[in-house]
Amino acid sequence: MSTAATVKPLDVWVNDLVDLIFFQPDDEVAIKSFEESISPDIHIDVNGKILTRAAYLGLVHGYRKESVGTNLSNPTLVMAVSDAEKQTGTVAQCGKFSTVNKATGKDVRATGVTLCKVEWVNGKRVLTSLTEVQADD
Secondary structure (H helix, E strand, C coil): CCHHHCCCCHHHHHHHHHHHHHHCCCHHHHHHHHHHHEEEEEEEEECCEEECHHHHHHHHHHHHHHEEEEEEECCEEEEEEEECCCCEEEEEEEEEEEEEECCCCCEEEEEEEEEEEEEEECCEEEEEEEEEEEEEC
């Protein structure tokens, strides 16, 4: 049996990673997922601002501390698989999500378009590039 039959499709892997980091309730699971699946040398560009991995992790911590997020949808727009067996490559997705502020209860809906590059590094898939455009609806 080939590895491709047992490996999550590229777009599913990316969507699951986003869910683990931002939307599931356990902070330890979120941070472990970030540490294991985000490349140490990742290139991150959010709304035209280049962020370090550490700065992005700080945003994740802040988001999780102040808010509860819900993934409303995250369809794949287009995907280019570079290695079918390892399911690496580039995927563009358009996510809709809800963020409820824990202190105020205010619910903000937003849309984010992401372009993610996933590569095989040291025997596992990792996110090596993230470009995101995000705005409140």
